[in-house]
Amino acid sequence: FNTAFRKGSPISNKAIEYFKNGGKIVAFLPAEKTDEASAFGLSAKLLKDEQTKVSAQKLKDTYLDFMSEPGLKPESIRFYRSLLFSNAKPEDARLVTEAGPNVVTKEVGKGRVILAGYMPYQGYTDLMFNPNFVQMNLRTLWEAIGWEAMHSDNGTMPDWEKPGLSPDFSYILVDQEDDTRMLTVAGLGDKTKLIIPQDLKPNIYTINEEGEEIARFGHNMDVGDSDLDPVVPSMIEEAIDKHGLTYGTVADISERFVRSDLLWLTALLLLAALAFEAYAHFYRKT
Known part of the structure; x- marks a missing residue:
């Protein structure tokens, strides 16, 4: 997480040596500079001050291919800040947005690196709020470690x-x-x-x-486990009201502090601040 990989840097050189010996890494890049992926021979452009969403037409062979099942709404997953790997091979793409691939896998020496062009934090994406984020991470780890144990996809059990x-x-x-x-x-x-x-x-x-x-x-294989809608404020309010809970919003707190019965305290603090400023300016000796 949030580790700079720049071509020729000490940490990149150590990582390359690690891969040559069969090492495997899953790296979430902070999407601050487009040269973050250059250490692995990838070119990238920065998605910033706009948003894109997962391409529902390009799920095949990605970590979210299971979301092709009806009702799972992969297009509801959005990215606001991300690196897009412009020269990634189509077969190496593991997550594809409408603006381009932002998760790729790449063999390096005897090892493998999986590069995610975003951080799983607010401001970058809302993917981590989707229940299928867990399944996606499992699939990421399966590929990273070369795990070939039996698992099933899209409602079928393999022999x-x-x-x-x-x-x-x-x-x-x-x-x-x-x-x-x-x-x-x-x-x-x-x-x-x-x-x-x-x-x-x-x-x-x-x-x-x-x-x-x-x-x-x-x-x-119950697809209903993943067929969940993203949470919106109205759902939270409905759940809180149903269970008899009370809550406050930022607006409520702001209103509380501008009530008329507190204005005298605000005025008193303002007068005190002016008095200290006058003392410091006119009477304090240096």
């Missing part, structure tokens, strides 16, 4: 490929309630896989081979 699976063994899927389902082995050699049922309920599942656990995964 589980693993060398060494054998049709001579029995494979059973077990959930947390100890309900079981038999699994079928398909394919040969390195392409051997287990056929995973597509009608699984949200749960934690274990795959057992001959009674021994060989894998475990969580499954929750």
